[in-house]
Every structure is written in C-alpha cells, then in structure tokens.
Amino acid sequence: xxxxxxxxxxxxxxxxxxxxxxxxxxxxxxxxxxxxxxxxxxxxxxxxxxxxxxxxxxxxxxxxxxxxxxxxxxxxxxxxxxxxxxxxxxxxxxxxxxxxxxxxxxxxxxxxxxxxxxxxxxxxxxxxxxxxxxxxxxxxxxxxxxxxxxxxxxxxxxxxxxxxxxxxxxxxxxxxxxxxxxxxxxxxxxxxxxxxxxxxxxxxxxxxxxxxxxxxxxxxxxxxxxxxxxxxxxxxxxxxxxxxxxxxxxxxxxxxxxxxxxxxxxxxxxxxxxxxx
Amino acid sequence: xxxxxxxxxxxxxxxxxxxxxxxxxxxxxxxxxxxxxxxxxxxxxxxxxxxxxxxxxxxxxxxxxxxxxxxxxxxxxxxxxxxxxxxxxxxxxxxxxxxxxxxxxxxxxxxxxxxxxxxxxxxxxxxxxxxxxxxxxxxxxxxxxxxxxxxxxxxxxxxxxxxxxxxxxxxxxxxxxxxxxxxxxxxxxxxxxxxxxxxxxxxxxxxxxxxxxxxxxxxxxxxxxxxxxxxxxxxxxxxxxxxxxxxxxxxxxxxxxxxxxxxxxxxxxxxxxxxxxxxxxxxxxxxxxxxxxxxxxxxxxxxxxxxxxxxxxxxxxxxxxxxxxxxxxxxxxxxxxxxxxxxxxxxxxxxxxxxxxxxxxxxxxxxxxxxxxxxxxxxxxxxxxxxx
Amino acid sequence: xxxxxxxxxxxxxxxxxxxxxxxxxxxxxxxxxxxxxxxxxxxxxxxxxxxxxxxxxxxxxxxxxxxxxxxxxxxxxxxxxxxxxxxxxxxxxxxxxxxxxxxxxxxxxxxxxxxxxxxxxxxxxxxxxxxxxxxxxxxxxxxxxxxxxxxxxxxxxxxxxxxxxxxxxxxxxxxxxxxxxxxxxxxxxxxxxxxxxxxxxxxxxxxxxxxxxxxxxxxxxxxxxxxxxxxxxxxxxxxxxxxxxxxxxxxxxxxxxxxxxxxxxxxxxxxxxxxxxxxxxxxxxxxxxxxxxx
Numbered sequence: 005x006x007x008x009x010x011x012x013x014x015x016x017x018x019x020x021x022x023x024x025x026x027x028x029x030x031x032x033x034x035x036x037x038x039x040x041x042x043x044x045x046x047x048x049x050x051x052x053x054x055x056x057x058x059x060x061x062x063x064x065x066x067x068x069x070x071x072x073x074x075x076x077x078x079x080x081x082x083x084x085x086x087x088x089x090x091x092x093x094x095x096x097x098x099x100x101x102x103x104x105x106x107x108x109x110x111x112x113x114x115x116x117x118x119x120x121x122x123x124x125x126x127x128x129x130x131x132x133x134x135x136x137x138x139x140x141x142x143x144x145x146x147x148x149x150x151x152x153x154x155x156x157x158x159x160x161x162x163x164x165x166x167x168x169x170x171x172x173x174x175x176x177x178x179x180x181x182x183x184x185x186x187x188x189x190x191x192x193x194x195x196x197x198x199x200x201x202x203x204x205x206x207x208x209x210x211x212x213x214x215x216x217x218x219x220x221x222x223x224x225x226x227x228x229x230x231x232x233x234x235x236x237x238x239x240x241x242x243x244x245x246x247x248x249x250x251x252x253x254x255x256x257x258x259x260x261x262x263x264x265x266x267x268x269x270x271x272x273x274x275x276x277x278x279x280x281x
Numbered sequence: 282x283x284x285x286x287x288x289x290x291x292x293x294x295x296x297x298x299x300x301x302x303x304x305x306x307x308x309x310x311x312x313x314x315x316x317x318x319x320x321x322x323x324x325x326x327x328x329x330x331x332x333x334x335x336x337x338x339x340x341x342x343x344x345x346x347x348x349x350x351x352x353x354x355x356x357x358x359x360x361x362x363x364x365x366x367x368x369x370x371x372x373x374x375x376x377x378x379x380x381x382x383x384x385x386x387x388x389x390x391x392x393x394x395x396x397x398x399x400x401x402x403x404x405x406x407x408x409x410x411x412x413x414x415x416x417x418x419x420x421x422x423x424x425x426x427x428x429x430x431x432x433x434x435x436x437x438x439x440x441x442x443x444x445x446x447x448x449x450x451x452x453x454x455x456x457x458x459x460x461x462x463x464x465x466x467x468x469x470x471x472x473x474x475x476x477x478x479x480x481x482x483x484x485x486x487x488x489x490x491x492x493x494x495x496x497x498x499x500x501x502x503x504x505x506x507x508x509x510x511x512x513x514x515x516x517x518x519x520x521x522x523x524x525x526x527x528x529x530x531x532x533x534x535x536x537x538x539x540x541x542x543x544x545x546x547x548x549x550x551x552x553x554x555x556x557x558x559x560x561x562x563x564x565x566x567x568x569x570x571x572x573x574x575x576x577x578x579x580x581x582x583x584x585x586x587x588x589x590x591x592x593x594x595x596x597x598x599x600x601x602x603x604x605x606x607x608x609x610x611x612x613x614x615x616x617x618x619x620x621x622x623x624x625x626x627x628x629x630x631x632x633x634x635x636x637x638x639x640x641x642x643x644x645x646x647x648x649x650x651x652x653x654x655x656x657x658x659x660x661x662x663x664x665x666x667x668x669x
Numbered sequence: 670x671x672x673x674x675x676x677x678x679x680x681x682x683x684x685x686x687x688x689x690x691x692x693x694x695x696x697x698x699x700x701x702x703x704x705x706x707x708x709x710x711x712x713x714x715x716x717x718x719x720x721x722x723x724x725x726x727x728x729x730x731x732x733x734x735x736x737x738x739x740x741x742x743x744x745x746x747x748x749x750x751x752x753x754x755x756x757x758x759x760x761x762x763x764x765x766x767x768x769x770x771x772x773x774x775x776x777x778x779x780x781x782x783x784x785x786x787x788x789x790x791x792x793x794x795x796x797x798x799x800x801x802x803x804x805x806x807x808x809x810x811x812x813x814x815x816x817x818x819x820x821x822x823x824x825x826x827x828x829x830x831x832x833x834x835x836x837x838x839x840x841x842x843x844x845x846x847x848x849x850x851x852x853x854x855x856x857x858x859x860x861x862x863x864x865x866x867x868x869x870x871x872x873x874x875x876x877x878x879x880x881x882x883x884x885x886x887x888x889x890x891x892x893x894x895x896x897x898x899x900x901x902x903x904x905x906x907x908x909x910x911x912x913x914x915x916x917x918x919x920x921x922x923x924x925x926x927x928x929x930x931x932x933x934x935x936x937x938x939x940x941x942x943x944x945x946x947x948x949x950x951x952x953x954x955x956x957x958x959x960x961x962x963x
Contacts, residue, residue, distance in 0.1 A: 077524060103526035115521045117514045124510050131507060132526030139508045186525055354764045426944060430951040435704050435763050439898045440944065446895045447940040454933025565895060569771055576768065609779040616772025620765045621755055 010177070010207040012214055014155035018184055019218040029090050029106075029189050029220050030054040031076075036085035036095075038068070038075050038244075045071040046244045049085070058216035060231050061224045063241035064264065069224045070112065072241070073192045077109050078102045089190050089220070104132060108188025112195050114175035118168030122159045122178060125167050126150045129182035149185045156211070157181040173204040180211065190220045197230055209234040240264075308497070308584065315490040325479045332486040332554040334594040335493045339547030341575050341590035342496045343540030346503060348572070349580030351536040352516030354434075357441035358544045358571050360448045361416040363563030365545030367452075368415060369552045370465035371399055372408035377469045385467065391457030399458070405472055412549045413542055420541035421534060428530035428537075433519070442565055449564030464559025471553040482554075489550045493587070496543055501583050503539070512536055573612060577619050579628025589626065674807050676928050677921070682813040684920025685820035688913060689878055690893045691900035692823055693744075693871030695912040698901050700844045701864055703756055704767040708897065709890020710777035711747050711869050715740035715876025716885040717785060719792050730795035733877070737819075740873035747777075748869020752862055760861075774890065781887040789884035798881065812881040819878055823871060824913060830867070831909070840864050903943050905953025914954055919943075 033051040037044065046068040053059045061069050074080040076087045078099035087094045092105045117125050127143055130150050154160040157177035162170065167178060176196055183191050196212070197205045205227070213234055215221055225231055231238065231252065238255045240247040248258040255261055319331060340358050347353040374384035375395070380403075383395055402408045423444070427437060452459045459465070474481040503509050515522050515529045522529050552558050561567070571590070578589020593615075600608040619626060623633060690712060697703050719736040726732040751773060759766045798815055801808040831837035842850040843860045851857050879889065896919070904915030922942060926935035947953075 079520075098528070099520075099523040100526050100528045103524050109524055111521075115518055117517055117521070119513060119517060120510060127507070128511055128514050128522070128527075129525050131511075134507065139511070140502070140506050142502075142505050143507055143510075182525070354767065423944070426948060430948050432947055432951055435698075435702075435767065436902055436947075438704070438764060438767060439895075439902055440947075443895050443899050443940050443943070447937045450933045450936045454931055565891065569768075572768060606779050606783060609775055613772040613775035613779070616775065617755065617769050620768045620772070621759065624762070624765055 009158045010211045011155045011158060012210060014152050015184070015211060015214050018149060018152040018156055019215065028055055031087070031089045031190055031220050031222070033072075033076065033087045034085055036072065036075060036087060037083045038071050038080055039083045040080075044244055046075065046082075049241075049244070049246055051239060051246065053220050053222055055220050056217055056236075057220075058213060058234060058236040059222045060235040060238045061222055061241065062226070062231065062238060063247070066243070067241040068244040069241055070194055071244075073109055073194060073222075073224065076102070076192065077107060100132075103186070103188075106187070106189040107192070108183035108186045108190070109192040110176070110179040110183065110194055110196060112198070114172065114179055116167040116170075116175050116178050116182070119166060121164050121166055122154065122170070123150065123163040125178060126153050126181055126185050130185040130187075132186070147185075149187075153181040153185040156184060173200045176200065177208070180208075180215075184215070188219070191215065191222070193221065193223045195224055195226065197225065197227055205230055206233075304583070311584070312494050315494070316487065319490075320483055320486065325482055328486050329482060329554060330598060331591075332489045333551065334591045335486075335489045336547040336551040336554060337571070337594050338574075338587045338590040339493055339496055339550075340544040340571050341578075341586035342493070342500050343543030344571055344575045345578075345580055345582070345586035346500055346512075346543075347536050347540035348575065349582070349586070350504060350509065350512050350516065351533060353533060353537060353540075354438040354572075355441045355537070355540065356438050356565070356572070357443075357445040357448075357568050358540065359445045359563040359565075359568035361420065361541040361544035362548035362551070362571075363448060363452070363558070363560075364416045364419065364548065365412045366548030366552050366558040366562070367459065367465065368402065368408060368412045368545075369549040370468070370558050372402045372405065373468040373471065373552065374465055375399065375403045376405070376472075377467075386460050386463070386465070387457065390461070396458050412545055416541045416545035417538050420538045424534035424537040425530065428533045431530075442568070445563070445565050445568040449560040452560040452563070460559070462560060464557055464562070465552075466557035466559075468553060468556060476553060476556070485550070485554050489554060492546060492550065496546075497583065497587060499539075503536075504583060508532070508535075570612075573616055575626075576624075577615060577626055579626030582626070582628045585626050585628045671806060672928075674805075676924050678807065678809055678813075680921035680924030681917065682817060682920070683924055684917040685813075685817040686875075686879070686882070687893075687896055687900050687920055688820045688916035689816070689823060689875035690872070690897040691904075691912055691916055692820075692827060692909070693868040693875070694897050694901050695904065695909055696827070696868035696871070697748075697865055698898070699904075699906045699908070699912070700840060701760075701861060701868075702763055703760070703865070704763055704770065704898075705748075705751070705756070705869075706767055706771040706894060707747075707751060707774040707777060707890075708770075708869070708872050709892075709894035710774045710781075711744040711872035711890070712876035712879065712893060713781060713885070713887065713890040714747055714777070715744050715873030716792070716880050716889055717781060717790075717876075718743045718873065719877045719880045720785070720790050720885055723792050728795075729793045730797060733795050733798075733881075736877045736880075737874055740877035741870040742873070744873020744876065745866040745870030748865045748872075749862060751869075752865040756865070757858070757861065774894075778887045778891075785887070787887065789886035791884045792880035794881050816878050816881060819874070823874060824909065827867075827871070828909060836860075836863060899940075899943055903946060903953055905950075911954040 031051070031053045033049060036046055036049040036051075038046040049068070049072060051072075061072070063069055071080060075082045076094055078094070078097055078101070082095050085095065090106060094102050094105060094107065097105070117128070120128070123146065127147065127150050130147055130153075131139075151160075154163055157174075157180060159170075159174060159178060159181065162174070167175065170178060176199075180193070180196065183193075193212075197208050200208065209230060212221060212223065216236070223235075235252055237250065238252055239249045240255055240258070240261050242264045247264060248255050248261050250258070315335075320328060323331060340362050344355065344358055347355055374386075375382070378384050383393060387393060387395065402411065427440060432440065452464075453462050455461070468476055470476055471481065471485065474484070476482070503512075511522065511527060511532055515527075515532050519529045522532075548558070551562075574590030574593035575586040576589070577593060578587065579585030593612075596611070597608055600611065623629060625633065690709075693711075694705070694708055697705050697708070715736075718740045719732065722736045722739060723729060723732040726735065751770070755769055755773070756766060759769065794812055798811045801810045802814060803809070831840060839850070839855050839860045840863070842853075842855055843857045847857055850860075876889070879885075879893075900916045900919055901912060903919065904911030904913075919939060922939050923935055926938045930938070
C-alpha cells in the first residue's frame, strides 16, 4: 500500500472555485468575553478573518486560543460580545446549529469515530442535512463529496479501515477531510499538525493554503516553522486578550510580543523561553 | 493501487465475509425453529413459557439498540413494558366485563365504578393504539427533556431507574384502579378469542414469535442504516457529532422511543400469554433484570440480546423451580463475571479469548503517536537578533 | 401552624435519613465517579450488624453505641473488598460498574436471606431513645432526633476529614487531577481505597441508624438506593454541600407532597420535580464550571 498523500487536485474539485461565485465570507468577532467561575479566560477580543487570509492564532498556554474557538462554536458560553459569520450571529446558538451555519472545527487531540471506518466517518460528516428517509436507509453509493474528500486526504485505499487504527497524522487528515465534506465555510483548526512528521506537515500546509483560498480558515498552532511557512497573517493572544495582529514579519517585530515571549522587555537579556501559563 | 479497484475489492471482501452469510442462515434457521418447529414439538405449557420468554426478548431487542448501539443505559424499561402490559390488561378486563361492565377487582376494592381514564380502553382499536402511543409519547418527552440538557451516562441511568421505582410505587398505591400489588389478572378472552382454548394460545405464541422476528428485522435495518452509524458515533463521541451539525439529543430520543415501543409491545403480548401483570414485573429489579440477558448475549450485536434474554429467562424458570436461592446467586454471578470480564458478551468470547492467548499484542500499524502536549510556545518566533 | 411544623420536622427527619444514605455515595460516586449499586446492601450489612450485636450484648443502649462504629467497619470492609476485587479494574467503565455492583447487591441480599432468613428481624431501640420530646405542643420522637444528630455528626466529621487532614487533601488532589496527583507522589490506588472505605463505612452507619426506624430485612438497601442516588445527582457532583441541601430539600418535598396527596403520588411528584430541576441545572445544585468536555 502506498503512503497516503494529500491530493490537491481532488481538494480543488471538492472546494469548488469561489471566485466564480463572488462569495466572500468573513468571521467577525467583537468584544468577546468568556468567564469560568470568575476567571476571565477571554476578554474584549476583536478578530476579523476573511476568506483567502490563512490566519494563525498563537500565544502561550492559557492565552485563551482554544477557549475562543470553544466560544465561537458554542461549546462554552460567552459572557459578552458577538461572533458573526456570513451574516449569522453564532454566539448563543446550540453547537449543532453553529455547525449548520457552516462552521467546522477540529480538536487538539484528533477526534474521529474510532469504531467506524474512514468512509463512515466522512459519510456522517457529510450528512447532517439528510432527511429521515435517507437516514433510515443503508448507504448504497458513496457520495461524490465523500469520494473527493477521501482522495484529498489520501485515505481512499483505507476507506474500509476503522479510523481507530489509523496513524496519528492520518487521523488528523481524516478530521480535515470531515470538515471539507461537512461543507464548512469557516474552519477552526486546533493544532492540526501536532505530532506529524515533517513531510506530513508540508503536505498539510499546502492543503490548508489551498483550503484557505476558498474558505475562512483559523489555525491554532505552536509550530513556529509551520507558521512561518504557511501563515498569511497572525493573531497573537496573551492572557485572554489580543496582543498583536499582522503579518508574520510584523508580529515578530512587535515589542509587546517580544516581551511576552521572552518574559522581559525587548532588548534586555532574558532567559525564560516559556510564556506564563 | 487506484481508488476504484481497491473499493471494488473491499466491497467484494465485505460480501464474501463468512459472517454475513452465516448470520443470515442463522437468522432463517431461528425463524423456522420459532414459527414451525417449536409449536409442533413443545407441549402447550412449554410453548406458553417460550412465548413469555419471547415477549421479554422484545424488551431486550430495544435495550440492545439503546444501550449497545446508543450507549443509553436504561434501567427503567420496566416502565414501558408495564405501560404496554397494563394498557392491554385494562382493555382485556373491560372486554371481559362486557359493554358498560365493571372489572371484577374494582367491585372488590374500588368504588364499583370504572374511572374515566379507563373508559377509552373499551375500544380495541384505541387500546392497541394507546399501547404504542402512550409509551412512545412518554419516552419522547422524557428523552427529549433529559438529552437536550445533556443528562447522560450514569445520570441518565439513575433517572431511568428512579422512573421505574416511581412507576411501581404509583401502581401499588392505586389499588382501586390498578389492582395494586396483585396487579391485573384473570383474563378470559383476547379480542373475542377464548384464552383457555389451546388453539388460541398457540395463535398467541405465533403472534409473539412473528412480532419478535419483525422487531429483529427492524433492529437490523436501524443498525445497518446511516442512522445506525450516527448512533454509534453519538455513543462514542457525542460532542464530535454535535460539531458536525447533528443534534445528538434527537438521535438519542429516537432510539429511546424505539426501545420503549418494543418494550411496550412485549408487555402487551405478555399479558394474554402469561395471564397476569403486576408491579413486581415492572419495578426496579425486573427493569435491571432485563439487562442481564442483553449483557450476556452481547449488547451491541443483533441477535445477542434475543438469545441471551431467552437463555436467561429459561435458566431462571428452570432453576428457580428447584433452587430459588441458587438462581439469585447465579444471576448475580453472571452480572459480575460477564460485565466485568466479558463486556462484549458471549458474542465476543472468541475474540476475547484469542486476544488473551496472544498477550504480546503486536504494535498496531496505526498506533497513535503520543499526543504532543499543549507545548510551550517556541521562542523562535522571534527574529534571531532579539534573542541575545 | 402546628401541622406545618410537624410536616417540617417530618421532612427534616426524612432528609436526615436520606442524607445518611447518600453521604457515602456522594463520596464514592461524587468524588470517585463509581456508581456502587451495592451501597444499599452495605447499609443492610450495617443494620444486620446492629441486630447481631444486640443478640450478643443484650442491652440495647450499649449495643447501639457499639454497633455504630462496628457498622462503619463492616460497611467499610465490604467496600474495601469490592474495590480491591472488582471496582479498581473498572474506573474507566462507570456504567459497567453500575451493573457489576448490582450483581454484587443481588448476591449480598441472598446471603442475608440465607444467613438471617427472609422474614424481617427487629432491633430494639434503647430506653433512652423511647418516647418523644415535646416542643411547643409538638411531639418529636427521640429516635428521629437521634438520627438527625447522627447525620449532622457524620457531615461534620466528613467535612473535617476532607478539609483538614492529609487524607482529605490527597482525596481532593486525586479527584481534581489524577495524573498530576500521582506525579506528585500521591498513590491514587491507596487514596481510592481509603475513599471507598470511608464511603462504604458511612453506609454501614446509616444501616445501624435505620434499625431505629423499622425492622431489618434483606431488601432494606434497595428501598433507599434509588432515592440516595437521586439526592447525589440533584445535589451536584464533588461537593458535600450540594448533597446536604438536596437531601434536606427532597425530604421536605416528599413530606409536603405526602401531606397534600398520598405517599405514592408524592414519590412521582418528587421525581417530576427532579427531572424539571435538572432541566434548569443539569449539573445539579452545586457545581464547578470548567472548560473540560466531559
């Protein structure tokens, strides 16, 4: 069996060409605030991400990156603020309604349905809008989108393999494939390349770049090399706030970022490499 | 290897898998045994017993779906079994009493008048409809209420058990209208057919066997359908399913209602076959008892719950005749041993043994790599110069 | 007014019984996540301990005082045995634990039936607990007051153990973060066992107390286990405070519903109230909000 590979041509077929449709989506977060029993995890966060702008979200542990995603997807309740996508307010909606509004996400630890096959995983992801009549019947043919998603993430040969036995990187690709068939137009990816080999990272990066040109994509990532290679823009979070935003180069020059990351004002000698937890 | 050929081979492999053909043959054989062989070979008494076991097995089919596939540990199926049974029993009592008549026990304990909420059950059509609709409605309301609020796992189990306790206490407390501890019994006819006639008894058995077979077919369709796949997904990763745009509460409520209806139909057929329904058949203890057979047979399999349930009922009847206390020890021991050491039930015995025999588990090709921790932000975000 | 007060007392008294039954569960289910259906049978074992001790000592007063600590030990020992043989294999399978412990409960009931016989037995209450204290025209049975006091003592003792002792700190550490606790040198195995010992011991104490209210039979535990679990669920997980409030509230509710309807309808109404309550607060009365998925 050949090593699975990302198939960008299949990705293009699946994503379609949005320039033809003149569709331009964006995520707009305003004044977002999340509290956990008195502790403010996210405060006054503004964030705008447009289609074609592959946005990376970084920051030290506890900066509120994952909480931000949790709030947008309805997993935790926001105390204040708004998050709009495609003209729809996402905050206050039940998680499955957020998903139906075209928002998809992955998790820090790849979460696929381990007992179900690759095909079943993707078919479920593709089917949230199916009516009862379709649901109660057995799947006869593989939907085109599912076929293309399998090609995209290189798992066609493993279609009948339970997802639980996939390699770590393959599971993460499967999750991305699930977002694609889910027809999510806003993709929130939480550490999509954690634990991947260098080759896998590069393939994932190329795929994300391709997806990002047609969809709104936000990536939470710690891998700085990956970030430098693929990010169009970066938002740095620290202690629940947005610290800086801009291109990779701009952010790297930002004194506030330097201070947070080195634990000392820029220019002064520093030894700490870890941000505050 | 191109995608298409591998798909084809995979499809062929599934078709040629010996398990499927064997399962189909086994199912056909079981159907023939139930419908044709058993009625000829068994004495009317034994056939009645088997009919009773089949009614209990209907509850098990529903539990297999809800618990095995859906992960809903429902400890209160006695409630739905009881609702179906009592509604049927009430109709039979009214039918025996004749038009405008009053059931015997009401003359004994009650006011001698039929309470208003009994009246609709005089009609056979209404009674049959209510046998299905009342349990379905209760399960839908209750299921929706708890599942949308994400009450799950142990909490759901405890609530369902409390429901069974409350139901049994309610039945016992309302002696004038429900027969109290004695329950309802002494039915003479079933929709106009004399229950004392062995021919009619056999007919009842055949109805039960037929209904059970239909239920197994329905359960199978639900398992292989897309709904069945989503159900397993909800069982294993409810939150992930939610992020795909499904409402897990709807999926769970649906399977809970199906399980409730199966239990209710089992209860409704139990009444004419066994001749009595009482709170002792529907409370906390019998409700958990339904689970023994399901656990032993294999909760997530199609036929496991049926076979396990019939086997357990049979063992219970045989043993409690001779050693009443022995049966309780055995039931307890089965619960402990099967659930603790063979969670897949007897259906998984072979794979479990195989795994035991080969303890040096070979590293799976796709063993997950250690998940990287939410690691520290790399300081190399900064340009080389600023690090000095 | 007088009926209101007497209903209030009846409710508090019922609440204290529920609390005694649920306190151990709050520890084993609430803190450890183990659903022990045999908890009721540990109560039964405590009750039969009181019966045996009274047979040995004769004097009801002395035997009650001996039975209380001994019931704790008997319940605790049974719990320890159960934890060591079965439960420790199943911490990751809470629902299966429920079924396994139900099997254990069945076996224990039958053992009681075979040893002590199926009919109920009686334990005489000590002379100093017979009769009632009259407060403002209201007769409060001394046995009920004793149980109320016992419940208070148990809560205070448990709270002290959890808050002020090294064991309590270890229990809380393991509950909050098992791996981290282990990494900092706390043996989670030993802590689990001790927690289970204390929780089960409290069931034994509850069983001894129940002998003051009625006769003792093999199914004594079954009649309390469902209510006790409801108390823990309604109270919320991981907080003794929630259990105390929930037990009191359920006791009062049951008592007032019973007054206005019948005992059986009251039971159903209490159930409806709990389901409705969980609609509002699915995590129970007292809960800590976290960002974890589970």
